[in-house]
Amino acid sequence: MIDPNSLIRRLGVDPVALLLSNTLMGKLYDRSVRVVLAFALTLAVSAACVSDLGSVAYKPLVSPVQRCMNLSGALEGPSEGEWGYTVRMSDIDKIADAGFDTIRLPVRWSAHAGKSGRYELDSDMLARTDEIIDYALAKDMNVILNVHHYYQIHHNPSKHERRLEGIWNQLAAHYAAYPDTLIFEVLNEPHTKMTVERTDALNKRIVANIRKTQTDRWILLATAEWGSLPGLIESQPPQDPRIMLSWHYYDPFSFTHQGAEFFKPTPPIGAQWGNEDDLARMTADFRAAAAFRDTHGMPLLLGEFGVFDAASVEERVKWISTVRHLSEANQFGWCHWGFSSNFQAYDPEKEAWIEPIRAALLGD
Numbered sequence: 001m002i003d004p005n006s007l008i009r010r011l012g013v014d015p016v017a018l019l020l021s022n023t024l025m026g027k028l029y030d031r032s033v034r035v036v037l038a039f040a041l042t043l044a045v046s047a048a049c050v051s052d053l054g055s056v057a058y059k060p061l062v063s064p065v066q067r068c069m070n071l072s073g074a075l076e077g078p079s080e081g082e083w084g085y086t087v088r089m090s091d092i093d094k095i096a097d098a099g100f101d102t103i104r105l106p107v108r109w110s111a112h113a114g115k116s117g118r119y120e121l122d123s124d125m126l127a128r129t130d131e132i133i134d135y136a137l138a139k140d141m142n143v144i145l146n147v148h149h150y151y152q153i154h155h156n157p158s159k160h161e162r163r164l165e166g167i168w169n170q171l172a173a174h175y176a177a178y179p180d181t182l183i184f185e186v187l188n189e190p191h192t193k194m195t196v197e198r199t200d201a202l203n204k205r206i207v208a209n210i211r212k213t214q215t216d217r218w219i220l221l222a223t224a225e226w227g228s229l230p231g232l233i234e235s236q237p238p239q240d241p242r243i244m245l246s247w248h249y250y251d252p253f254s255f256t257h258q259g260a261e262f263f264k265p266t267p268p269i270g271a272q273w274g275n276e277d278d279l280a281r282m283t284a285d286f287r288a289a290a291a292f293r294d295t296h297g298m299p300l301l302l303g304e305f306g307v308f309d310a311a312s313v314e315e316r317v318k319w320i321s322t323v324r325h326l327s328e329a330n331q332f333g334w335c336h337w338g339f340s341s342n343f344q345a346y347d348p349e350k351e352a353w354i355e356p357i358r359a360a361l362l363g364d
């Protein structure tokens with residue numbers, strides 16, 4: 001029998017309050033009380049399993065990142081603005097004022113680095129990232145700086161790994177004096193030929209290089225297979241007190257990417273999410289991620305999750321709210337994808353948060 005108070009303590013959230021607030025807030029579980037109860041039961045079982053693990057290997061894990069927003073679609077494009085979004089400092093104000101503690105800044109450094117020699121980084125791009133990072137740090141936020149959309153490395157690692165190391169040698173030197181609220185993320189979503197083994201080995205080399213000049217810097221490591229759960233649980237991360245692991249969650253893909261024309265074949269619009277099986281599957285995924293985290297004793301960040309804008313706001317809210325609460329129940333920090341480019345939380349035309357999405361992320 002599960003004691004409800006200890007359950008609430010372990011989860012860090014009262015599942016009944018959570019469900020009630022979800023129901024009122026976004027009419028999430030408007031279908032039936034059965035689904036709500038099934039979810040409560042699933043969370044209770046999940047909490048019991050977290051605690052079972054806890055008695056063996058669990059250590060309290062402190063991640064500097066709790067609630068984070070991806071500043072997506074700007075510096076990750078071939079050049080900033082090319083995908084319709086240019087970062088404004090007022091966006092960072094809005095994100096901070098809403099209650100996020102971190103921004104993740106995806107940057108396509110491979111488009112701003114030399115092709116040989118020391119792979120020199122473009123000074124204008126560095127100045128632009130300085131501007132954004134300095135502004136966010138001055139607002140007491142953390143910033144996760146990553147290497148995003150380095151497509152070539154995933155298909156031809158033997159040619160590009162050295163270049164990524166060169167890029168990180170320069171970024172590490174450039175930001176060596178920055179406070180530890182600036183976090184480095186080595187490579188977004190390794191995949192294809194960046195296998196689990198290859199990603200583990202590359203991560204190890206780049207961590208060792210960064211550690212030559214900065215021992216306190218948090219380093220975030222993405223795992224192979226697009227940062228998914230299977231890639232995460234096969235990985236062998238290097239042991240280091242200031243490494244965080246990252247995984248991304250977009251399951252079921254046919255639901256979260258419905259109508260996302262950048263993906264071919266584009267999953268059809270109209271998929272729904274939230275029945276008992278859906279909840280059970282998601283809860284089991286989060287439990288598996290937490291078990292891996294507990295075994296390795298490192299904080300785990302859900303570095304990306306979101307639903308493409310073609311889904312109805314109601315469907316998006318249901319899924320986003322559940323992922324967010326499961327993350328928090330399992331003590332994962334999280335980072336929503338994205339801000340105002342696509343997978344929107346903020347409507348750039350209305351210059352306003354999409355209120356149900358904001359509430360799903362930051363409400364009770």
Ligand code: BGC
Pocket residue numbers: 148149188189304337
């Ligand atoms: C990719 C984006 C994509 C998002 C959702 C990110 O990691 O870089 O281009 O929109 O995942 O699929």
